[in-house]
Amino acid sequence: MKRRSFLQTTGILGLASPALLEQNTSVPEPIIIATWKNEKGTLAGYQKIMETGKALDGVEAGAWVPEADPNETTVGYGGYPDRDGHVTLDACIMDHLGNAGSVTFLEHIMHPISVARAVMEKTPHVMLSGEGALEFALSQGFKKQNLLTEKSKQVWLEWKKKAKYEPKVNIERHDTIGLLALGKAGEIAGACSTSGMAFKMHGRVGDSPIIGGAVFCDDEVGGACATGLGEFVMKTLGSFLIVEFMRQGKSPQQACEEAIMRIVKRYKYQEFQVGYLAMNKKGEYGAYSIQKGFNFTITKNGKTEVIESASYMS
Template sequence: MRRRSFLQTAGLLGVASTVNIQNPEPIIIATWKNEAGTKAGYDKILQTGKALDGVEAGAWVPEANPEETTVGYGGYPDRDGHVTLDACIMDHLGNAGSVTFLEGIMHPISVARAIMEKTPHVMLSGEGALQFALAQGFKQQDLLTEKSRKAWEEWKKVAKYEPKVNIERHDTIGLLALGKAGEIAGACSTSGMAFKMHGRVGDSPIIGGAVFCDDEVGGACATGLGEFVMKTLGSFLIVEFMRQGMTPQQACEAAIMRIVKRYKYQEFQVGYLAINKKGDVGAYSIQKGFSYTITKNGKTQVIESASYM
């Protein structure tokens, strides 16, 4: 048995060595049209070599963009007028950090990373998450922009909660990257569904829902109506499909079909993005209109995903 274990371990090390040789160049991908985010993440990987640094830096861009109404600063508030943020991050070793229902901190992705690296926990929420962030030196500020406030005031005239498909062709940002050593990391950040119930948390801070990484296989991330991603743990499911031999594209399609068959398709959108250790990428969504951005070899491209509908 000891000999068998040795041979299995040696085989895995051999696979890892092959992957590193095949992928000397970093790769970063992100949901939707996020050229600035993937470029920033790619540049960060070139600087530090680490995939984890890349996905964090990539998330910083939309988190700080006041025109991005679905992520961070400028995100649409809940029905009570509060901008509440969710985020998670995961590295190649299986370490993970997550924050939910956080108010007043522009970069929840970095709070999630601090939770991962500086606490024994995976997830902090609400007031406790804010206390931790402030103790770590994060600055508190008002994230409700005038544009988002006006949208909220207009919404209150009817006050109808109605998730929008492909709202302005962007949504939650999910990122996956391969670093210089071929290691994988993933991240996700969002302000959640516009005008949601106060306290609602979607899939974005859920490890295995929004993001999942396994350095033996690859990683996946999600966007769209989080309730359905949570109910099927879509990102974890995709990684397990890849472990069974599926390509990233086949795995994304199979995960979407799990939702379609189980929940008898309704008017909502879910999109998945995946990458394996070879650098192969897959993307698939329920409805048309989902796109993703990839930066590799110094070049950035936005690609329209295939879809079920």
């Protein structure tokens, strides 16, 4: 090949290379993962993603399942009350564009995750709390109802006899529900919902409505979510920390492990549980917890699996 022909050919290839690269960039299949054993939730979320294509719709739909389950005592309807008998809910949601919404100390609304999404999409704010959050929810058409089931009420009445506050590790092999998903376009979204610690002080808010604590998403990197004793997630901004670790090149598994070690080293491990779940933009995921007993659920390609997480304590 003559020099001029070679330069012309390579010049054309050089101009075309971005397009070629774009064609070779594969978008991972839609995937949704959730803390704890939550097959019905991840399946509902996955089906919603397949219907609308959006990761945000998937994590919201996935949270709806435990929120409406009267047998789920750590999330939504049927959640254990605080020490004064009030079921107070916290939730947050975040999309791939960095938009976020959350509610704290919300009563009487079964699906706080949807109120959090409404805060994100219909107000200039990120967080609404207490009576203000309830007023906003009612203005958006959400229905007010009693969330304290007879079963949870009886457990609370029994607790009142001693009124001793003892947070339980891996309560019923469940806790706060955190979700992460990739949509059809490969975009990331995350959500978290909880009724908080059983018999907590009235007014207590954990990490679940905290962006960067319970959930954080960055569409350049991926996302993370948390479960367990929220005070320690808040003190280390665990989900934000994990995403930054992934930005630095760590795998989701390595990032979760580093975030757990940050808690263990700083707070000289006590008898409590924190578990993290992370997923990058490639659809790779990881999980790690302080104590054994943490698991998570994944739905991909229409198949659902519950996986036991590795832990610091063997």
